[in-house]
Amino acid sequence: MSEPFFALWVYLSSTPLLWLSVTLIAYAVADRVSLATGRNPLANPVLHSVWIIAAILALSGTGYKTYFEGAQFVHFMLGPATVALAVPLYENRRAVVRALGPMVIALIAGSLTALASAVLIARWLGAPDAVVASIAPKSVTAGVAMGISEQAGGDAALTAVLVILTGIFCAIIVTPLMNLLGLRDWRARGLAAGLAGHGIATARAFQVNEVAGTFAAIALGLNAFLTALIVPLFSGFMK
Amino acid sequence: MIVALATLLLCQLAGEIMARGLSLPLPGPVLGAALLFALLMIRQRFAHRLPREINDGSLDTAAKFLLANLSLLFVPAGVGVVQNLAVFRLHGVALAAALIVSTVLALLVTAFVFLAASRAMGDAGADEGAPKP
Numbered sequence: 001m002s003e004p005f006f007a008l009w010v011y012l013s014s015t016p017l018l019w020l021s022v023t024l025i026a027y028a029v030a031d032r033v034s035l036a037t038g039r040n041p042l043a044n045p046v047l048h049s050v051w052i053i054a055a056i057l058a059l060s061g062t063g064y065k066t067y068f069e070g071a072q073f074v075h076f077m078l079g080p081a082t083v084a085l086a087v088p089l090y091e092n093r094r095a096v097v098r099a100l101g102p103m104v105i106a107l108i109a110g111s112l113t114a115l116a117s118a119v120l121i122a123r124w125l126g127a128p129d130a131v132v133a134s135i136a137p138k139s140v141t142a143g144v145a146m147g148i149s150e151q152a153g154g155d156a157a158l159t160a161v162l163v164i165l166t167g168i169f170c171a172i173i174v175t176p177l178m179n180l181l182g183l184r185d186w187r188a189r190g191l192a193a194g195l196a197g198h199g200i201a202t203a204r205a206f207q208v209n210e211v212a213g214t215f216a217a218i219a220l221g222l223n224a225f226l227t228a229l230i231v232p233l234f235s236g237f238m239k
Numbered sequence: 240m241i242v243a244l245a246t247l248l249l250c251q252l253a254g255e256i257m258a259r260g261l262s263l264p265l266p267g268p269v270l271g272a273a274l275l276f277a278l279l280m281i282r283q284r285f286a287h288r289l290p291r292e293i294n295d296g297s298l299d300t301a302a303k304f305l306l307a308n309l310s311l312l313f314v315p316a317g318v319g320v321v322q323n324l325a326v327f328r329l330h331g332v333a334l335a336a337a338l339i340v341s342t343v344l345a346l347l348v349t350a351f352v353f354l355a356a357s358r359a360m361g362d363a364g365a366d367e368g369a370p371k372p
Binding site for chain 2: 023024031045046047049050051053054057064067068071072074075077079080081083084085086088089090099101102103105106107109110113114117118119121122125126128131135138139141142143144155157158160161162165166167169170173174177178181183185187188189191192193195196197199200202203204206207213219221225228
């Protein structure tokens, strides 16, 4: 690289502008591909923009801290977007109220399944207590999951990684799995996605069907609440 | 647009204050969503006292715009995961197996319990599913 170009790179690579642009462009590309494939689950835009950006960071020797200074503006919008979930919930409130009873039962069953199966499998495969506690809240939205994990003696950073991976895996698997089983009820599909794969699967659900997205959002909220209540009870049993 | 965004932020702010103040096991934005829902329920009754944008569709449009691009908002956290993959050096197999099997089980149990419970409670819409959006 020539001197002036290098100086420009040194300047740009340390400003939020560059990494914010990279985040938006990588996502725009990944989202175009996802649209072009008719929202094929394997073309999940989160998965693909993540590895593209990670590769750019690795190639340019940029640390996550520098990257996040730009990306934080996108990350920040998660809060207002969560608030915005009230709008489709309001629009579909009649469908939600009609399904209230079955919904609550399904969410309690799903929440217990997500928690107990993760704990039992990890334990059975020989993971130590701290690791088991870290994976217990894997289906819960990241902020709450990290709190739950720490409280139960887990590692919040490991939990954050597991939560994101769970969300991406769930967003990819939910459509083929439900199609395979011939399950066509958008409410059931949405609830399952939001419960097992929190916000990332909820985002997927909104791309497929608004009713599915609404029910996913409810499941995401209630699962955070239920798991936060259940884990303190559970951690006694885990010891 | 500005009033709509400010409304979303204000709901989140109020949600954060409630969550911290009452030490509730829910994140501020989730409480913020509950507050926005309450606002939507009463917005027509108080239309003359609320800013125009709450009722003229601006708020709904801004919210839908954010939700249509919800996937984007998880990208920065996702990139952080790639940088932390080293946590899998130990117990990688146990973690991957637990994650995959447990996610599939949670999907199946939630969906099938919902369908079974709707049928038991006499919901004709079960199976056909789609209440039209």
